Amino acid sequence: MTGSDQRLETLVVSRMMSQRPSEPPGRDEVVRTIREIVINLLGCEEFALFHRPRPDGPLQLLSSMGIDPGPLREIELERGLIGGAATSGQLWRAGLAAPAAPLPHEEELTACLPLLVDGRLVGALALFALLPHRPALGASDAALLSLLGREAAVTLSAIAATHGETSQR
Amino acid sequence: MTPKKILIADDSVTVQLMYRMLLADGPWTLRFASNGRQAVEMAAAERPDLVFLDVMMPELDGFAACQQLHASESTRNTPIIMVTTRGEPHHVELGYQSGCSDYLTKPFNGDDLLAKVRTRLGIATP
Numbered sequence: 001m002t003g004s005d006q007r008l009e010t011l012v013v014s015r016m017m018s019q020r021p022s023e024p025p026g027r028d029e030v031v032r033t034i035r036e037i038v039i040n041l042l043g044c045e046e047f048a049l050f051h052r053p054r055p056d057g058p059l060q061l062l063s064s065m066g067i068d069p070g071p072l073r074e075i076e077l078e079r080g081l082i083g084g085a086a087t088s089g090q091l092w093r094a095g096l097a098a099p100a101a102p103l104p105h106e107e108e109l110t111a112c113l114p115l116l117v118d119g120r121l122v123g124a125l126a127l128f129a130l131l132p133h134r135p136a137l138g139a140s141d142a143a144l145l146s147l148l149g150r151e152a153a154v155t156l157s158a159i160a161a162t163h164g165e166t167s168q169r
Numbered sequence: 170m171t172p173k174k175i176l177i178a179d180d181s182v183t184v185q186l187m188y189r190m191l192l193a194d195g196p197w198t199l200r201f202a203s204n205g206r207q208a209v210e211m212a213a214a215e216r217p218d219l220v221f222l223d224v225m226m227p228e229l230d231g232f233a234a235c236q237q238l239h240a241s242e243s244t245r246n247t248p249i250i251m252v253t254t255r256g257e258p259h260h261v262e263l264g265y266q267s268g269c270s271d272y273l274t275k276p277f278n279g280d281d282l283l284a285k286v287r288t289r290l291g292i293a294t295p
Contacts, residue, residue, distance in 0.1 A: 007190040010190060011187055036184065040187065043276040131254055
């Protein structure tokens with residue numbers, strides 16, 4: 001890992017940690033930070049962020065950019081690449097064995113990262129097409145994405161708990 | 170040696186922090202603007218040695234800010250690097266037409282950023 005990569009990882013952690021003060025910010029602020037990191041550090045302007053309001057329920061779309069949100073409003077676990085990756089608990093990247101048969105709207109999917117807190121699925125981040133000048137995600141991108149996922153999961157989970165959402169009870 | 174001044178215009182707090190981290194070590198000081206209009210005002214007042222302009226900014230976008238800086242007597246010769254997620258040739262051409270000296274596409278790595286900064290400021294690689 002280069003010094004530059006290490007600094008970007010520090011950036012991700014510090015930005016997400018700054019969203020966890022004693023008085024938690026609104027979820028919109030956290031979502032905006034995640035968007036900024038995905039766009040500016042990972043080079044993707046087509047993505048979807050999901051949360052899981054009920055611990056036994058499907059993923060629900062929290063925010064998206066550059067894609068048709070219609071088919072993504074609710075994702076059943078184990079269905080398609082996103083549902084399959086979420087169930088597996090592992091980052092899926094294009095080129096790896098598919099965790100489930102892709103659905104039609106997942107053709108452009110580049111990566112899907114389950115958001116886990118203590119092994120519990122609380123959401124997912126799905127990256128679709130990368131920017132045209134951007135090559136496929138490399139090892140350092142995957143590391144950065146995983147780090148973002150860990151930090152985002154904890155932050156979103158804390159906010160959900162503050163707002164008394166079902167999944168945190 | 171007097172530290173060089175670098176003005177960075179980007180409305181994203183995350184991106185501003187990224188510049189702070191990647192440019193933490195060097196004979197320069199960093200100043201930040203959150204939109205194009207503020208960048209033009211700060212450049213006129215503070216006469217930076219180098220300006221980074223994000224293309225997508227509120228109030229005044231990077232292209233318009235670049236045109237204003239290029240049209241002003243006091244900032245005409247200041248090197249300007251346009252920064253954008255759009256690396257397609259016609260976007261790059263738009264940047265050069267607005268008067269920028271160089272172009273940087275996001276996401277960029279620290280080495281590329283440092284190389285451009287050092288080149289534009291005439292600072293030798295340590």
